[in-house]
Amino acid sequence: MPWYRKLHWQIILALLLGLIYGIVAATQGWIDFTANWIAPFGEIFLNLLMLIAIPLILASLVTGIASLADVKKLSRIGGKTIAIYLVTTTIALVIGLTIVNIMEPGSFVPPELREQLEQTYSEEVAEREDIALEAAERGPLQPLVDIVPRNFFNAASDNGNMLQVVFVAMLIGLGLMLIPRKKAQPLIDVFDSLNELVIRLVGMIMLTAPLGVFALIAETITSIAGDQPGQVMELLGALGYYMIAVAIGLGIMVFLVYPVILKIFTPRSVRTFFPGIAPAQFVAFSTSSSGATLPVTMECAEKNLGVSEEVSSFVLPLGATINMDGTALYQAVAAVFIAQTLGIDLSLSAQLSIVLVAVLASIGTAAVPSAGIVMLVIILETVGVPAAGIALILGVDRPLDMLRTMNNITGDAMVACVVAETEGQLNQPSGDRLSKEVLEGVVEDGDGSASVEPEPTSTS
Numbered sequence: 001m002p003w004y005r006k007l008h009w010q011i012i013l014a015l016l017l018g019l020i021y022g023i024v025a026a027t028q029g030w031i032d033f034t035a036n037w038i039a040p041f042g043e044i045f046l047n048l049l050m051l052i053a054i055p056l057i058l059a060s061l062v063t064g065i066a067s068l069a070d071v072k073k074l075s076r077i078g079g080k081t082i083a084i085y086l087v088t089t090t091i092a093l094v095i096g097l098t099i100v101n102i103m104e105p106g107s108f109v110p111p112e113l114r115e116q117l118e119q120t121y122s123e124e125v126a127e128r129e130d131i132a133l134e135a136a137e138r139g140p141l142q143p144l145v146d147i148v149p150r151n152f153f154n155a156a157s158d159n160g161n162m163l164q165v166v167f168v169a170m171l172i173g174l175g176l177m178l179i180p181r182k183k184a185q186p187l188i189d190v191f192d193s194l195n196e197l198v199i200r201l202v203g204m205i206m207l208t209a210p211l212g213v214f215a216l217i218a219e220t221i222t223s224i225a226g227d228q229p230g231q232v233m234e235l236l237g238a239l240g241y242y243m244i245a246v247a248i249g250l251g252i253m254v255f256l257v258y259p260v261i262l263k264i265f266t267p268r269s270v271r272t273f274f275p276g277i278a279p280a281q282f283v284a285f286s287t288s289s290s291g292a293t294l295p296v297t298m299e300c301a302e303k304n305l306g307v308s309e310e311v312s313s314f315v316l317p318l319g320a321t322i323n324m325d326g327t328a329l330y331q332a333v334a335a336v337f338i339a340q341t342l343g344i345d346l347s348l349s350a351q352l353s354i355v356l357v358a359v360l361a362s363i364g365t366a367a368v369p370s371a372g373i374v375m376l377v378i379i380l381e382t383v384g385v386p387a388a389g390i391a392l393i394l395g396v397d398r399p400l401d402m403l404r405t406m407n408n409i410t411g412d413a414m415v416a417c418v419v420a421e422t423e424g425q426l427n428q429p430s431g432d433r434l435s436k437e438v439l440e441g442v443v444e445d446g447d448g449s450a451s452v453e454p455e456p457t458s459t460s
Helices: 007-028 031-066 071-103 111-120 122-136 142-147 152-156 159-178 181-206 209-225 230-265 270-287 290-303 309-322 325-341 348-364 371-382 387-394 397-422 433-440
Strands: none
Touching: 007 031, 007 209, 007 270, 031 159, 031 181, 031 209, 031 270, 031 290, 031 309, 071 159, 071 230, 071 309, 071 325, 071 348, 071 397, 142 159, 152 159, 159 181, 159 309, 181 290, 209 270, 209 397, 230 270, 230 325, 230 387, 230 397, 270 290, 270 397, 290 309, 290 397, 309 397, 325 348, 325 371, 325 387, 325 397, 348 371, 371 387, 387 397
């Protein structure tokens, strides 16, 4: 199959074209045209991914847990997963704090730009502060209370309640595991069929990925530019050093920390891992949503990395809700950057507080709207930095959000490989028919049935 017919190359091309179009649209004043005629296609693509996220989490977790032999195996896999997630999140925070203290990006922001940004984003800052105040007033065990829904259908109607859906799915799976197999099997078959249906829908939805990615990137560029395209370069120039600091930290996590862990604990090579997870990374970059990318992440992990369905159906949905390495690193850099810009010197104990609060926040933020920014406000208040300082970074938050989401799903896939290997369930990548449909595109036969053209064997 020619390279240009492979879906991951089409997504890369769409990213580049969306970037070029966004710049041209901003300079030519096509803001309204882009918002009315281009951006909706990106929103449709994102909605399609979010549409199947909750059914996928529910079906995959229930079938995955119900297929386990006993409760001990469930607790063993769950314990490993959460432990590794907490370790990688802590490493991300330490890396972020180290980089921001060495580079000191806050010293590069001119005072006049600081005042301009504070005025521009004053209303958004007030909204985030109100949400953060409500979150901060909750009791220490309130995150545990929020995980347990009063009504499952209400929880399933909002993608912001992913953690509640995970809890219900785990509860149902555990219950099916404990009752006699003969009585549990009919319901397990229903969830298994639902899981297969969702996987098939993923293949169909991913065929629209190039158009959706193009629209999302174009809309991002034009929304940042607004009516003043020159503001983009001015903003990126002034805050560029801060963005570089975040990007370096994320790069260290993705290209150093994760490969080292992968090399130590699994036989999976970096040359296999990154091409295998690349389609999910591109979708994460364009959607800025770990939840929306989850179906693609699971498909890549199972078909391209060899992670068993039993492990991926548990580890990856859990990771999409609680594993936020990229977000935690960003919060550490952003908090210290804001303090530096405002001339506030954070002590070692204050920075250790950032680590503690961010690690705990990475588990409990799923039910909080605008989780990343909201938790940053709480972190700032914890270390005595004015929350209004988030105005300094709101203008460049979207591109960084795209990068940290890509980091998050890469970390999820790495942990899935490690857990699968420790359970003896890391297999050779199958590269089967369904995987090729998702990654390369579907070809219609004359009778209307879907088939896939085989890819020539590489000689390299």
